[in-house]
Amino acid sequence: MGLLGWSRYQLWWGFLPKTPCLMTPPPPPRSQVMLVGDSGVGKTCLLVRFKDGAFLAGSFISTVGIDFRNKVLTVDGVKVKLQIWDTAGQERFRSVTHAYYRDAHALLLLYDVTNKASFDNIQAWLTEIHEYAQQDVVLMLLGNKVDSAQDRVVKREDGEKLAKEYGVPFMETSAKSGLNVELAFTAIAKELKHRSMKLPNEPKFKLHDYVKKEVRGSGCCRS
Ligand SMILES: Nc1nc2c(ncn2[C@@H]2O[C@H](COP(=O)(O)OP(=O)(O)OP(=O)(O)O)[C@@H](O)[C@H]2O)c(=O)[nH]1
Secondary structure, eight states, X not given: OOHHHHHHHHXXXXXXXXXXXXXXXXXXXXXXXXXXXXXXXXXXXXXXXXXXXXXXXXXXXXXXXXXXXXXXXXXXXXXXXXXXXXEOOSGGGXXXXXXXXXXXXXXXXXXXXXXXXXXXXHHHHHHXXXXXXXXXXXXXXXXXXXXXXXXXXXXXXXXXXXXXXXXXXXXXXXXXXXXXXXXXXHHHHHHHHHHHOOOTTOOOOOHHHHHHHHHHHTTSOOO
């Protein structure tokens, strides 16, 4: 089309009614992602690894109440703004955590593969999530600290079995080495983006399948 033709086309296009199906939906607003799990499982370290690409080595300082960080991810060419809430795992802060569940769009529930009690407590966390979080909240189970192979007491298969029982996607992570950290947040961001701005004719995004495929592709920790 010549230049004149093109401007005529633009003029004509300007008169077309702007029906919703002809317009790209706006990008999703900021989504809240909450990290939950027992004290010491590595929630803060996972967030710092994701946000700053670093590992917090040294003495363990428990989170008091709640903390948050923002990060923008580009998913399929769309910017997804995540506000990530790092909750305190200690029992005495539980009422603070309860107050935040309702506004969370996604939850990353962590246990520590070197700490059996943190794994056994997952069922109690799921009961709490069921009670306080939104029914359609995006949920993923993470078995953290897989770099500590010599101290591992929870087998990957046990994590997989539990996740399957509750119908949630699962992967093992390491805030220390960075294994699957980016993937966990990207998977959540993809799901949230697809939920908020599904385009006509776009196939449904399947979080479970995506996680399975990507974890297998990383050559580690099948889900
Ligand atoms: N080896 C190893 N250690 C980790 C990993 N993630 C966290 N840690 C260590 O585990 C301890 C607890 O980590 P945090 O991130 O503070 O734990 P948390 O879940 O935020 O704890 P609370 O704030 O009390 O709820 C720290 O000493 C970390 O260095 C990991 O992936 N691998």
